[in-house]
Amino acid sequence: MSSQIRRLSTVDANFAEQFRALLAYEEQRDPHVEGAVADIIHAVRQRGDEALLEFTEKFDRVKASCAAELEIGQDELKHAFDTLDPAQREALKVAAQRVRAFHEHQIAESWEFTEADGTRLGQRVTSLDRAGLYVPGGKAAYPSSVLMNAVPAKVAGVKEVIMVVPTPSGVRNQMVLAAAHLAGVDRVFTIGGAQAVAALAYGTQTVPRVDKIVGPGNAYVAEAKRRVFGAVGIDMIAGPSEILVICDGSTNADWIAMDLFSQAEHDEMAQSILVSPSKEFLDNVQASIKRLMDTMPRATVIATSLKNRGALIQVRDMEEACELSNQIAPEHLELSVQDPDAWVGKLRHAGAIFMGPYTSESLGDYCAGPNHVLPTAGTARFSSPLGVYDFQKRSSIIFASREGASTLGEVAAELAYGEGLPAHARSAEYRVGPKFRKAD
Numbered sequence: 001m002s003s004q005i006r007r008l009s010t011v012d013a014n015f016a017e018q019f020r021a022l023l024a025y026e027e028q029r030d031p032h033v034e035g036a037v038a039d040i041i042h043a044v045r046q047r048g049d050e051a052l053l054e055f056t057e058k059f060d061r062v063k064a065s066c067a068a069e070l071e072i073g074q075d076e077l078k079h080a081f082d083t084l085d086p087a088q089r090e091a092l093k094v095a096a097q098r099v100r101a102f103h104e105h106q107i108a109e110s111w112e113f114t115e116a117d118g119t120r121l122g123q124r125v126t127s128l129d130r131a132g133l134y135v136p137g138g139k140a141a142y143p144s145s146v147l148m149n150a151v152p153a154k155v156a157g158v159k160e161v162i163m164v165v166p167t168p169s170g171v172r173n174q175m176v177l178a179a180a181h182l183a184g185v186d187r188v189f190t191i192g193g194a195q196a197v198a199a200l201a202y203g204t205q206t207v208p209r210v211d212k213i214v215g216p217g218n219a220y221v222a223e224a225k226r227r228v229f230g231a232v233g234i235d236m237i238a239g240p241s242e243i244l245v246i247c248d249g250s251t252n253a254d255w256i257a258m259d260l261f262s263q264a265e266h267d268e269m270a271q272s273i274l275v276s277p278s279k280e281f282l283d284n285v286q287a288s289i290k291r292l293m294d295t296m297p298r299a300t301v302i303a304t305s306l307k308n309r310g311a312l313i314q315v316r317d318m319e320e321a322c323e324l325s326n327q328i329a330p331e332h333l334e335l336s337v338q339d340p341d342a343w344v345g346k347l348r349h350a351g352a353i354f355m356g357p358y359t360s361e362s363l364g365d366y367c368a369g370p371n372h373v374l375p376t377a378g379t380a381r382f383s384s385p386l387g388v389y390d391f392q393k394r395s396s397i398i399f400a401s402r403e404g405a406s407t408l409g410e411v412a413a414e415l416a417y418g419e420g421l422p423a424h425a426r427s428a429e430y431r432v433g434p435k436f437r438k439a440d
């Protein structure tokens with residue numbers, strides 16, 4: 001199997017151009033993907049279940065006579081959990097408990113304060129009524145993504161949690177179903193891709209419309225979420241996985257090669273990049289990649305990902321490594337250096353930062369506690385990990401006392417007349433009144 005991966009150096013004359021090409025996410029905004037997704041969404045919106053059944057047969061090779069057949073009942077979820085291999089069940093329980101404990105720190109509470117005249121201002125936090133969780137399932141099964149999606153939704157107190165997951169050729173992954181039971185998911189549908197996102201966004205005769213769709217997926221899923229945003233909330237664009245490793249050259253080269261493989265094995269579109277000031281270390285990692293590639297069951301996916309989107313980049317120093325990282329804004333950033341605390345302050349954009357040589361990114365994928373649904377494709381510049389806050393929303397609370405209405409009313413009226421909006425002004429003025437001022 002090929003172990004090709006591009007080598008770049010920031011001292012090369014054409015580095016800026018090569019770096020731009022490396023970060024061009026053309027495939028994710030591929031016009032073919034955009035066109036296909038637009039057609040799928042339109043069809044599901046127009047024809048509901050009928051289109052959903054057609055696409056599920058076409059893309060996942062699952063033939064069902066009605067959409068209700070695509071729902072997995074609570075009994076089947078429980079059975080999957082009860083009969084799961086005990087070691088796997090225990091691992092799921094440990095992961096769920098750690099993810100829950102971490103996310104409980106994120107719960108936002110309502111707050112309020114009172115001004116001197118008795119006016120009260122505040123923010124009321126409420127949870128979503130119904131959330132849609134996308135759990136990917138095309139090229140791999142993701143029980144861990146069930147937990148990462150569902151646990152924060154439950155911690156936030158979402159009333160109804162609807163999960164979708166594709167089951168290629170009708171194969172239902174036992175661990176995925178068991179994780180759904182463990183996390184308390186309310187309903188599960190075996191649908192995926194853009195058709196599942198459209199069904200959740202607009203509702204069909206069988207799939208209920210949700211208020212927000214969260215969760216990761218491939219380029220079709222990411223594009224579909226982007227398109228339905230507005231009709232429904234979305235968390236972020238969490239597309240094909242990415243890892244950026246910054247290494248000072250002191251970590252075992254095999255460890256770093258395997259860290260790069262770990263994200264490359266998700267998808268041919270995944271991106272793995274290593275940045276180091278040490279040429280010798282980059283050479284060693286390249287040799288490890290070559291030696292280890294053929295030991296990997298998913299070598300074909302890894303090799304394609306590394307060849308098309310991977311890179312080993314030599315930088316002048318650690319300062320420059322941090323600058324490049326900020327430009328990349330990676331989903332996962334491994335700071336594999338002896339003193340990560342000395343550098344972390346310089347890193348402004350990353351979905352998650354893994355500190356020091358012992359913290360493999362894969363710990364975060366499964367059980368460290370923080371969420372593994374993270375912004376990709378440079379969107380960590382403005383997006384955050386999936387969290388309880390994605391399932392909560394805020395309403396402002398304003399209570400004007402009689403005196404407060406008088407004081408604020410005068411200010412509001414002045415501004416409203418200035419804007420040429422007299423109804424606003426008079427609505428405020430009605431409540432000011434000289435009567436009130438005289439009385440006081």
Ligand SMILES: NC(=O)c1ccc[n+]([C@@H]2O[C@H](COP(=O)([O-])OP(=O)(O)OC[C@H]3O[C@@H](n4cnc5c(N)ncnc54)[C@H](O)[C@@H]3O)[C@@H](O)[C@H]2O)c1
Pocket residue numbers: 036059060135136137138139140142145166191192193194195216217218219220221238239240241266267269270331372373374375376
């Ligand atoms: N960013 C994150 O937080 C995160 C977390 C976990 C996984 N991931 C990523 O999620 C992705 C999972 O991808 P996957 O493919 O395994 O599962 P997926 O569920 O995202 O996609 C499978 C679906 O894609 C659709 N599809 C595939 N080919 C299509 C085509 N030609 N036309 C129309 N639709 C098509 C099908 O409907 C299929 O059901 C990977 O890229 C992985 O890296 C990201």
Ligand SMILES: N[C@H](CO)Cc1c[nH]c[nH+]1
Pocket residue numbers: 142144145240241242263331365372373374
């Ligand atoms: N690395 C993925 C997020 O990009 C999450 C995951 C799940 N299972 C393994 N990995």
Ligand SMILES: [Zn+2]
Pocket residue numbers: 241262263266365
């Ligand atoms: Zn992963």
